[in-house]
Amino acid sequence: MADDSKIVNNGGIGSYTAVGDSFTEGVGDPGPDGVFVGWADRLAVLLSDQRPQHDFRYANLAVRGRLLDRIVEEQVSRAIELGPDLVTFCAGGNDILRPGSDPDDVAARYESAVAGLVPHVGTVMVCTGFDTRDVPVLRHLRGKIATYTAHVRAIADRYGCPVLDLWSLRSVQDRRAWDDDRLHLSPDGHTRVALRAGQVLGLEVPADPDQPWPVEGQRSAFEVRRDNIHWAREYLVPWIGRRLRGESSGDHVEPKRPDLLPLRP
Incomplete structure (x- = not known):
């Protein structure tokens, strides 16, 4: 495993690209302009605060509804082109939700993507699944999600990737961490995930992501x-x-930040 505490401190992170689906796009956390914010955008702010003014660039390629193979084809390839200091790679959840899906097969394809990504960027942070024991409908998929999570942790060990362990983040098991649709995080849930991601990267974050709810x-x-x-x-x-109907909520959605650009003007 990578020594997470040194990721930020030794040279810092000057550029970050987020790869994934609705979770990373930020669905459930709407901004004032109608564009979703989400944990990845919030993490980008935490990272930017560690750098001199205008010396941080951020891209978010995530699109809601995307399955793993399309994420690899469209987003991982683009992340390799961008070559940032940090990539967060959270994918496979939509595949696991499909009836008859095999978490072992999804994990094998995920590992292939990680293996292709790692040599071309500074650090790849991978994400586990959530513990869905208290989530309606999704609680029945808990075993598949746990299997996939175990694979992700093993992949992280093999490739030296820091892990954003969502399974162990107990605060997001509270219903207030979830949007009304019970499939996506609320703004507070996204905030807690961003804080945990910052901790994984060695940042001093402004609050404990696992602090008790009121x-x-x-x-x-x-x-x-x-x-x-x-x-x-x-x-x-x-x-x-x-x-x-074979439709996706992201059929006509484009990435909100397709290029590495300064976070602040």
């Missing part, structure tokens, strides 16, 4: 049932429908 009042059975019905109608049924 005490919340107990919800009644009626409130829980009402929320579940609303969620199923507004989010679950359309999500299933898109998959039955």
Whole structure:
């Protein structure tokens, strides 16, 4: 494994490219201009704060709904062209959600991409899956996600990659860490992931990503049932429908930051 504490301190990170799907695009964390922010953008701010003014560049190639092979074809190849100091490579989750998918096969393809990426960039940080034991629908995929997560950690060991371990980030198991669709993180959830990523890279972050949430009042059975019905109608049924039709939420979406540009003007 890489010595994560030295990644930032020894020379620093002057450029960062984020690769992935909706998680890395930032879905669930809308900005004032309508463009999603997300943990990767928030991590870029933390990294930029470590550098002299205007001496940091950032690209975010992630697109919602992308499967691993298309991410490799479109984004990993572009990240190699850009050659940044840091790449975060979070992918495979949408593949795991597909019925009949094999996490061993997805992991083998993910490893091939990591092997091709590592020689061309400074550092590749990989991401595990979330522990979905308390997430409706996704809790039934927990075993597949755990298997894929174990593969990702093994791949990180083989290639010396720091790991953004989302499985162990207990704070995102709180429902307040998730958007209303229960598939994407809320702004607070994205913030906590960004803080954990900063810790992995050796940054001194402004808050503990695993700090307890404020005490919340107990919800009644009626409130829980009402929320579940609303969620199923507004989010679950359309999500299933898109998959039955072979559609993706990202079919007509382009990367929000396709080039390495200064984070601040």
